[in-house]
Amino acid sequence: xxxxxxxxxxxxxxxxxxxxxxxxxxxxxxxxxxxxxxxxxxxxxxxxxxxxxxxxxxxxxxxxxxxxxxxxxxxxxxxxxxxxxxxxxxxxxxxxxxxxxxxxxxxxxxxxxxxxxxxxxxxxxxxxxxxxxxxxxxxxxxxxxxxxxxxxxxxxxxxxxxxxxxxxxxxxxxxxxxxxxxxxxxxxxxxxxxxxxxxxxxxxxxxxxxxxxxxxxxxxxxxxxxxxxxxxxxxxxxxxxxxxxxxxxxxxxxxxxxxxxxx
Amino acid sequence: xxxxxxxxxxxxxxxxxxxxxxxxxxxxxxxxxxxxxxxxxxxxxxxxxxxxxxxxxxxxxxxxxxxxxxxxxxxxxxxxxxxxxxxxxxxxxxxxxxxxxxxxxxxxxxxxxxxxxxxxxxxxxxxxxxxxxxxxxxxxxxxxxxxxxxxxxxxxxxxxxxxxxxxxxxxxxxxxxxxxxxxxxxxxxxxxxxxxxxxxxxxxxxxxxxxxxxxxxxxxxxxxxxxxxxxxxxxxxxxxxxxxxxxxxxxxxxxxxxxxxxxxxxxxxxxxxxxxxxxxxxxxxxx
Numbered sequence: 001x002x003x004x005x006x007x008x009x010x011x012x013x014x015x016x017x018x019x020x021x022x023x024x025x026x027x028x029x030x031x032x033x034x035x036x037x038x039x040x041x042x043x044x045x046x047x048x049x050x051x052x053x054x055x056x057x058x059x060x061x062x063x064x065x066x067x068x069x070x071x072x073x074x075x076x077x078x079x080x081x082x083x084x085x086x087x088x089x090x091x092x093x094x095x096x097x098x099x100x101x102x103x104x105x106x107x108x109x110x111x112x113x114x115x116x117x118x119x120x121x122x123x124x125x126x127x128x129x130x131x132x133x134x135x136x137x138x139x140x141x142x143x144x145x146x147x148x149x150x151x152x153x154x155x156x157x158x159x160x161x162x163x164x165x166x167x168x169x170x171x172x173x174x175x176x177x178x179x180x181x182x183x184x185x186x187x188x189x190x191x192x193x194x195x196x197x198x199x200x201x202x203x204x205x206x207x208x209x210x211x212x213x214x215x216x217x218x219x220x221x222x223x224x225x226x227x228x229x230x231x232x233x234x235x236x237x238x239x240x241x242x243x244x245x246x247x248x249x250x251x252x253x254x255x256x257x258x259x260x261x262x263x
Numbered sequence: 264x265x266x267x268x269x270x271x272x273x274x275x276x277x278x279x280x281x282x283x284x285x286x287x288x289x290x291x292x293x294x295x296x297x298x299x300x301x302x303x304x305x306x307x308x309x310x311x312x313x314x315x316x317x318x319x320x321x322x323x324x325x326x327x328x329x330x331x332x333x334x335x336x337x338x339x340x341x342x343x344x345x346x347x348x349x350x351x352x353x354x355x356x357x358x359x360x361x362x363x364x365x366x367x368x369x370x371x372x373x374x375x376x377x378x379x380x381x382x383x384x385x386x387x388x389x390x391x392x393x394x395x396x397x398x399x400x401x402x403x404x405x406x407x408x409x410x411x412x413x414x415x416x417x418x419x420x421x422x423x424x425x426x427x428x429x430x431x432x433x434x435x436x437x438x439x440x441x442x443x444x445x446x447x448x449x450x451x452x453x454x455x456x457x458x459x460x461x462x463x464x465x466x467x468x469x470x471x472x473x474x475x476x477x478x479x480x481x482x483x484x485x486x487x488x489x490x491x492x493x494x495x496x497x498x499x500x501x502x503x504x505x506x507x508x509x510x511x512x513x514x515x516x517x518x519x520x521x522x523x524x525x526x527x528x529x530x531x532x533x534x535x536x537x538x539x540x541x542x543x544x545x546x547x548x549x550x
Binding site for chain 2: 070072095096098099101103105107109110111112113122123126127128171172175
């Protein structure tokens with residue numbers, strides 16, 4: 001297992017994180033593409049066992065936030081803390097950080113040339129050096145929980161979109177990540193299949209997972225999220241409970257954004 | 264075609280449709296049989312009535328000369344097979360390197376990228392025969408190496424140089440065809456960049472380009488016969504020698520038959536593999 005110790009580097013890292021409960025803390029994160037500022041001093045926390053939904057119009061920076069946290073994009077300024085480790089420090093081993101964060105993408109991104117079982121066990125075997133037997137035992141237990149153990153030997157293209165996405169979630173959960181990033185995981189799904197995926201997210205939340213999700217599913221965000229972070233033009237426009245942000249905000253732009261939801 | 268009596272009742276409409284399809288099927292089978300015979304007959308007739316046919320038959324398809332030249336040509340073929348084997352390994356390694364350089368994004372590799380691009384552009388433009396002449400007579404001409412360089416080595420270098428350029432472009436297309444999201448997904452799981460290429464990118468790319476690679480391989484197998492121009496006694500040169508001795512062209516046919524036989528296993532392998540892939544990943548439903 002990856003522990004905090006072996007990720008710590010020689011760099012003098014000051015314990016800046018005041019909130020002990022925060023699993024993830026974004027501190028004035030800036031991301032520029034050329035002269036275009038996509039994220040403009042974003043700050044928010046995700047606490048342990050908390051589900052935070054990032055909402056915002058297309059192009060507001062939701063996906064970019066996710067990519068920065070997952071270190072698929074380099075921040076232009078600011079810091080991101082995972083526990084008490086600054087993951088934007090170039091001296092940290094980004095592969096080990098990524099292994100601590102589970103990510104589920106919009107387009108599932110299962111590996112088409114591997115069976116469901118191999119998809120789920122890949123990280124355990126190749127990153128954490130588990131034996132095949134140990135990895136498959138755990139994977140089968142997880143697949144059984146979502147009723148997919150019968151499909152373990154199937155290839156992804158034999159599954160429905162909802163099944164693929166649930167397998168992708170299991171793949172992300174396999175190594176017990178400290179944080180689960182869900183990047184618009186229902187956007188590519190048939191409306192009929194959205195439910196089964198959201199039910200699974202709800203179940204994870206009830207089990208105490210720490211989840212950060214970017215989503216367009218307003219109703220789901222309202223019912224499942226503990227907190228809503230609303231992005232607008234690369235800034236945090238609102239940060240509060242679903243009721244505060246979605247129902248009772250006094251900000252006219254926020255009200256306009258949620259108008260169709262409220263009606 | 265529905266030959267079996269179905270276990271359930273079929274409506275008159277469906278019965279009529281099935282009968283119609285059966286008639287259509289029968290008709291197409293009859294037409295194809297007829298056209299095959301007609302075509303074969305036309306060819307046979309043309310050859311048979313051609314005034315020079317007996318002479319051509321004796322010159323190209325003489326059983327006596329076939330049997331007589333066979334051992335010589337077969338012995339020569341062994342050289343082709345060896346050069347093919349070495350070239351295959353050389354092309355795989357050098358072609359992959361070229362492809363990886365071509366798709367690399369690192370600024371450090373910029374000069375290499377330019378060289379790789381120039382190389383693939385130029386090498387694909389030069390006829391194989393010219394490459395063989397340049398390498399086969401140019402490298403020994405440099406007199407860097409003491410003694411005679413075996414033609415096997417020179418031939419392998421020339422074929423590797425030429426075919427690496429083709430293979431590199433095919434590989435590059437394959438690598439780039441794998442969605443960048445597959446890479447993102449693999450990296451998110453904590454796989455290193457090298458693991459991602461090895462476990463995720465290459466396997467998917469190879470599946471997509473296997474038919475194209477096989478095609479290049481079969482072409483390479485044929486072009487290996489060109490090393491005879493360097494003076495090596497390969498299958499083609501052995502046949503040439505026999506022709507010069509006997510004034511009968513049958514040895515060329517012997518060489519052709521041997522080259523065809525050499526390629527058949529690979530063609531079958533290619534068809535089998537492609538069919539297997541199509542069966543399993545038919546929908547290709549992934550992004």
